[in-house]
Amino acid sequence: MKGLLLKDLYMMKSYLKAYLFLIPVFWILGSFSEDSLFLTVYSCLLTAMIPISLQTYDEKEHWSCYSCTLPYSSGQLVSVKYLLNLMTMLLNFTMILLGQLIRTLCVSEFNLQELSLLLIPELFISVLPTVFILPIIFKFGAEKSQLANIILAVLIGVVFGGMTIAEDSIGTETVISKVLQNPAVFTAIALAGIVILYGISWQISMKIYARKEFH
Amino acid sequence: MQTKNTLEIRNLTKSYKDFSLQDLNLTLPSGCIMGLIGENGAGKSTVIKLILDMIRRDAGEILILGQDNREHPEILREDLGIVLDDTGFSGCLTPKQINHIMKNSFQNWDENYFRGFLKKLSVPEDKQFKEFSKGMKMKLFIAVAMSLHPKFLILDEATNGLDPLVRDEITDLFLEFTRDETHSVLISSHIVSDLEKICDYIAFLHKGRLMLCEEKDMLREKYGIVHCNPDQLRDFPENAVKGRRITKYDAELLLERDQVPNGFPVSPVSIEELFVFMAKEEA
Numbered sequence: 311m312k313g314l315l316l317k318d319l320y321m322m323k324s325y326l327k328a329y330l331f332l333i334p335v336f337w338i339l340g341s342f343s344e345d346s347l348f349l350t351v352y353s354c355l356l357t358a359m360i361p362i363s364l365q366t367y368d369e370k371e372h373w374s375c376y377s378c379t380l381p382y383s384s385g386q387l388v389s390v391k392y393l394l395n396l397m398t399m400l401l402n403f404t405m406i407l408l409g410q411l412i413r414t415l416c417v418s419e420f421n422l423q424e425l426s427l428l429l430i431p432e433l434f435i436s437v438l439p440t441v442f443i444l445p446i447i448f449k450f451g452a453e454k455s456q457l458a459n460i461i462l463a464v465l466i467g468v469v470f471g472g473m474t475i476a477e478d479s480i481g482t483e484t485v486i487s488k489v490l491q492n493p494a495v496f497t498a499i500a501l502a503g504i505v506i507l508y509g510i511s512w513q514i515s516m517k518i519y520a521r522k523e524f525h
Numbered sequence: 526m527q528t529k530n531t532l533e534i535r536n537l538t539k540s541y542k543d544f545s546l547q548d549l550n551l552t553l554p555s556g557c558i559m560g561l562i563g564e565n566g567a568g569k570s571t572v573i574k575l576i577l578d579m580i581r582r583d584a585g586e587i588l589i590l591g592q593d594n595r596e597h598p599e600i601l602r603e604d605l606g607i608v609l610d611d612t613g614f615s616g617c618l619t620p621k622q623i624n625h626i627m628k629n630s631f632q633n634w635d636e637n638y639f640r641g642f643l644k645k646l647s648v649p650e651d652k653q654f655k656e657f658s659k660g661m662k663m664k665l666f667i668a669v670a671m672s673l674h675p676k677f678l679i680l681d682e683a684t685n686g687l688d689p690l691v692r693d694e695i696t697d698l699f700l701e702f703t704r705d706e707t708h709s710v711l712i713s714s715h716i717v718s719d720l721e722k723i724c725d726y727i728a729f730l731h732k733g734r735l736m737l738c739e740e741k742d743m744l745r746e747k748y749g750i751v752h753c754n755p756d757q758l759r760d761f762p763e764n765a766v767k768g769r770r771i772t773k774y775d776a777e778l779l780l781e782r783d784q785v786p787n788g789f790p791v792s793p794v795s796i797e798e799l800f801v802f803m804a805k806e807e808a
Contacts, residue, residue: 313630317615320626324617324653371615378579379607380630381599524579 314382314390317373318364325367329356333402341409347428350406354432357402358439361391362459365444366452375524384519388448392512395440402436430500431470437504438462441511448518530588531555531677531709532576537585539575546571546733549585553726556706558699560720560741561713562800563730569713570610572730573681576711577607590676603633606670610682613662616655620648620665631673639672646694660691667695671702678702680712684719692716696723717797727796731804741796748799749782749791760786768802779803 322330333353340350368374377387439462446458532553539546546568553559563569574580576587578594587594592601614623620643627634643650646664648657657665663683670678678699684692700723702708714720720727721741728738739747748767753760755776768779779802785791794802 313626313628316622316629317618317626320618320622321615367615372613373615375579376609376613378577379602379605379609381602381632382630383599386599523581524574 311382311386311390311393313380314377314386315394318390318394321364321367322360326360326363329360329363332356334405337402337405337409340406341413347410350409351428351432351435353402353406354399354435357398358395358436360398361395362439362443362447364394365391365447369447369452378524384522385516388515388519389512391444392440392508392515395437399433399436403432406432430497433500433504434469435466437508438466441507445511445515445518448515448522529555531557531590532559532711533586533588534572534576535586535588537572537575537587538583539571539580540583544568544571544733546575549735551728551735551738553709553711555709556703557725558703558710558712558723559726559728559738560717560724561711561728561730562715562717562720562796563713564715564804566732567730568733569715569730570681571733573609573679573711573713576679577605603631603673604676606673606675606678608663608666608670608678608680608683610685613666614654616653618654619651620654620668621650623654623665623669624650627669627672633673633675635672635674638674639668642668642671660687663687663695664691667698671698676707676709678708678710678712680710682714683712684714684716692719699723717795717800721796729800729803736803744796744799745793747781748779748794749785750794750798751778751780751785751789751791752776753778753789757789760789766806768799768806770802770805779806 333356336349336353336356340347340353343349368377442462442465443455443458446455530552532551534549534551537546537549544566549572551559551572561569561572571580575582576589576594578598589601590604594601618626624636624639627639628636640650643665646668648661648664648668654662654665667680667683670680680699684695687695696719699710699712703710710723712720712724724741726738727741727744729736737744751761753776754774755771758771758776758778761778761780762784765780765784766778767781770777779794779799780791782791
């Protein structure tokens with residue numbers, strides 16, 4: 311699968327230059343601007359869109375068809391996109407945490423509370439496009455999956471809007487204190503949810519791809 | 526283990542709403558080149574995609590190098606060199622990057638051979654794929670396919686859209702490839718003259734049906750063209766005529782040579798004429 315990963319990295323370097331420029335900008339702004347840790351959400355969102363964008367290019371340039379001539383199973387052709395999502399996500403979170411560490415060393419101020427509150431929503435944002443949109447692209451193609459992108463954007467808007475309303479009605483401190491009362495339980499449930507969603511999506515994509523015909 | 530036949534297709538069937546490939550039987554012996562000829566939409570690409578299991582067959586059997594094409598296809602593909610007309614690499618990739626991708630994908634990949642091949646075909650290593658001309662792209666695909674040292678080359682419309690010089694260069698490469706008698710080539714095209722030059726076997730596909738599949742030299746020996754005037758048509762038994770072109774003043778008939786009545790001179794037939802006559806007769 312190394313060859314497939316390499317191909318995606320070459321494509322990222324060439325087609326996703328804007329992403330590769332903007333993501334570090336959000337890391338830096340999120341780490342060193344006053345009260346702007348939330349900006350790292352955008353780096354998560356951009357990172358999450360990488361596999362989707364690459365799969366769209368693959369389709370447009372007929373790579374999806376050509377890749378059927380390579381010595382890879384359909385499972386591997388699908389898995390490479392999920393793997394890429396995990397790798398870029400890992401890099402993104404490492405850089406966010408590294409940014410916070412450097413900030414602590416520089417200004418002796420660590421946004422632990424805010425970071426722990428943001429971490430789980432950021433994880434969701436990092437995997438949602440892959441979990442939700444990739445199987446739809448594999449099934450219907452990138453063009454017909456535009457609607458899924460819109461639905462997901464609305465969904466994210468609703469979730470974040472809902473969180474804001476909840477914060478306003480209950481009070482931010484109450485929400486934070488409720489979460490911080492049982493942070494381990496909250497994190498474990500959220501992580502388990504992410505892993506389960508990810509696994510289901512991966513399996514569905516592999517099943518779809520194994521049955522797909524390339525005309 | 527070397528099998529006698531590189532490709533065996535038995536009773537292959539695939540149906541779509543507006544097209545169906547019916548009961549196709551083909552055998553390509555090792556060391557030979559087979560040309561798959563047919564008009565646009567005859568089903569050539571469908572056959573190749575079925576061989577590569579890119580589309581699912583409805584019925585039948587396909588054996589490549591003695592192995593069912595659906596059993597461990599990822600292992601089988603190590604022995605295949607494939608060139609598809611409308612599919613390819615991402616436009617941003619350079620041959621140098623393609624080399625790295627292939628090196629990390631195929632066990633048989635021969636980097637030195639690939640770079641030598643690019644040099645021989647004057648394909649630049651650092652130029653992006655999207656900047657290549659159609660001929661350059663095809664040369665690159667062929668270089669990739671050959672650098673795997675495949676046993677079986679499968680080429681779908683690989684010479685279409687190329688200028689005569691490049692076509693000639695490429696067809697010579699295929700001839701060189703089959704000097705090794707464990708190597709075989711299946712090449713589809715509607716440019717019959719290219720196939721006539723290099724193929725040992727010719728298969729005619731017409732509207733999803735295999736009209737014939739025979740050795741090229743046998744076809745030339747077996748069939749001939751008779752020129753006569755329209756009044757003489759009644760001298761020929763109806764079932765002996767495989768194709769006809771009739772005008773007000775003269776007639777050209779395609780016949781099996783042993784069924785030509787005495788007194789009529791028989792002209793040799795080219796593969797292209799043979800195909801056109803037969804396809805028109807079918808229509």
